[in-house]
Amino acid sequence: MKADPKVQRRLLDLQAIDTTLAQLAHRRRSLPETAELDAQARELSALEDERVRAQVAVDDLDRDIARIEKDVDQVRARKSKDEARLASGSGPARELEATQHELVSLNRRQSDLEDAELELMEQRETAQGALDDVQRRLVEVRERRAATERRRDETLAEIAKEEEFKRSARQPLAGDLPAELVDLYERIRADTGMGAALLTAGRCGGCRLELSGVDLARIRRTDPDDVVRCEDCRRIMVRTNESGL
Incomplete structure (x- = not known):
């Protein structure tokens, strides 16, 4: 030739x-942002799993606390009824004495329930702290991912612009040969x-x-x-x- x-x-x-x-x-295929986004996606997935576990722990404690509060309310209602009976002084002495013994038991039951509730509330505070922490980290990773996506999109736009410029120069050059x-x-x-x-x-x-x-x-x-x-x-x-x- x-x-x-x-x-x-x-x-x-x-x-x-x-x-x-x-x-x-090649630059488009090997953008560092692509690897970053993959890593961030894995991090977000792990954090979301952690968030679900933390939320379940808080929800379980809330149910336990609500159950105890309901029991405490029932004890208080029973105590109020017994105290009113004793205050009226009506009824056989044996029944009044039994009511006094029941009040002692109810006071002890209420104290035990309130102690258990206090312990659960302390556990809930710790669990809520763990939930708040993982939610904070989720927000941080999502913000980093958004910033990475912006950098990737800006780079891809630059690459596309340069490719367009090069192709526009290539066509007449190849056509003249x-x-x-x-x-x-x-x-x-x-x-x-x-x-x-x-x-x-x-x-x-x-x-x-x-x-x-x-x-x-x-x-x-x-x-x-x-x-x-x-x-x-x-x-x-x-x-x-x-x-x-």
Whole structure:
């Protein structure tokens, strides 16, 4: 295949654009924010599980406290009834004496219930503190996740803008080059990621290998408009005054 040396050099401009586009695509796939968001999602999941357990603990204690409060109210109501009976002084002496004994038992029962309630309330305060703490940490992680998402979106917008700019420059450049040359370039680029490279000081810019004396001699014998390729990586080698020929 033949192409004007100036046309061949323009392949390097095309390759520079394609290299930038490949780098932008890689940058999009490997954004650090993506890994951060994955880690934050796992952290949020673990915290949400912890929050559920903490909430269940508080709810269980609330039910226990409510049950004891109901028992205390029943004891107080019974005490009020007995105290009213004793205050009236009516009824047989044996019944009044039994009522006094019942009041003693009720007072002891009320004291026991109130002690148990106080202990449960202390446990609830601790449980509520644990719930408040996990909820605070949830808020912090959600805020960090939102900030990470903003950074990711800003970076993706920058990448998309640069890609659009590069593609708009690529289209007319590729359109001005010979179709046969572009087809060859595209086939090589599809296989290797790079279709054309500069030959500098006897070294291929694609595979970075130094050409043998035989290969250099062969290239020297070719016409300037011949499209030459590296024997190792098969990429198009663009020759300039710096090629060492």
